[in-house]
Amino acid sequence: MSTATHRPSVLFVCVHNAGRSQMAAAFVAHLAGGRIEVRSAGSAPGDAVNPAAVAAMKERGIDISAETPKILTADAVQASDVVITMGCGDTCPVFPGTRYLDWQLDDPAGQGVAAVRPIRDAIEQRVRGLLTELGIPAVA
Secondary structure, eight states: OOOTTTOEEEEEESSSSSHOOOOOOOHHHHHHHSSSSSEEEEOOSSSSSSSHHHHHHHHTTTOTOOOOOBOOOOOHTTTSSSEEEEEEEEGGGTTTTOOOOOOOOOOOOOOOOHHHHHHHHHHHHHHHHHHHHOOOOOOO
């Protein structure tokens, strides 16, 4: 596969796949305009996406209300060029050739929208930095 046609792929992982990883994946999808394949997953997925995360993202014009937490699989990790963990510790499988980053971010679980906003903003800043590193200019 030539690099000219290769679309980078990013996987965001947190424990419940209900807040941080969902927000990060949504920012990549929104800002990269389809130029990056993006996934999110959790080592112990929750039942639903955190309503405060949904509300905080809606304030940015991004709707994640239809998303559902997904289980982390080895296939998803292997299919990704970059795996970004957010508090899942050693539960993420590690494969050679995959780039791993760990973003230290507060867990929005059980928090209200006011507490989730700074987490959302930190995620957006890191996503914008990641896009720059990958050579993908943000569309918004």
